[in-house]
Amino acid sequence: MGAQALSKQVSIRDFVAELRTFPEPAFSSTDEIVHFLERTPVAPDSLTPYLTWDRQHYTRNLIDKTPLYELIAICWEVGQASSVHNHRDQNCWMAVPIGRLLVENYRVVSQDLDAGTCQLESADTLEMNPTRPCAVNPLEPVHRVYNPREFNQRAVSLHVYS
Template sequence: MKSPETIQKLLQLLSQSPTEDYNVILNAFDFGSLDFAPFESWSNEKYTRNCLFKDAKFELILLCWEQEQETAVHGHDGEDCWVYLLEGEMEEVFFTIDDDQCLREIGSQKVQSNQLIFMNDKIGFHKLKNSNLGRSISLHLYAKPIENCVSFDEVSQTFIERQLSYDTFKELALKD
């Protein structure tokens, strides 16, 4: 049975655990029992960022992707980022800055439903793209919340500081 209570269980596990345990928690959690429908929002213009929870320790965001929508190449402001693909298929493309200070693609991977990936600034920069023939939904966990990040501006061909925002904020309260 799908119930918002299982989302509460995930929030409790994350809030009571050190960051070092997030990977194990996310890999072991039964996301198939969660109902994210009340938190979904969709746009034909861009993927949407829908905040489920945010405190000083972490934020949990549901991203809803229409076909071929993608992020800019970006960093994570020094924070760790886990992405669990709930539905669909994504492509993650990796980038680095070469010796000439130019952005260079260094690889990519396909991400399938029920797969967890990890990224931080020590690994480099990346972008995510919905490579599915339909919609995709991903759950993003940031430890700690990210207010700003650098993203690559295609027009100026430089990295710019970007303030992040949510399309919806239906925050769940952490229950004791």
């Protein structure tokens, strides 16, 4: 973690330029992109043109889109949360250049495809912050992201979807 804390911040423009250099195989497993996020933190001030806020729900703001990925900035007011959702058949990496967020991961205990229901149990919860990005586990891709009231600050997350 010490090395991550010392990483020099880059502008979102430089971040995108480097992300665009990754070949297609880099997006088929989680390791290479999560290491990129660890060593390439984005300078918060460079994100200003991409940030919009709404008191009712988090906002999704497109930064870049290529045939290999989409890069989205998500703005979270205090207390906002995503619904529990599934990234099956899609890789997702997340970094938090502003504030901090919690990611609660779930395990599917059982499912009834005919009824369209499933039973979930909490697998683990981790905190994302400017020095700790993460990748969604492809084997357990169900999670939710939230900004707990006790954090008492806005947050911005960057999501790379592939």
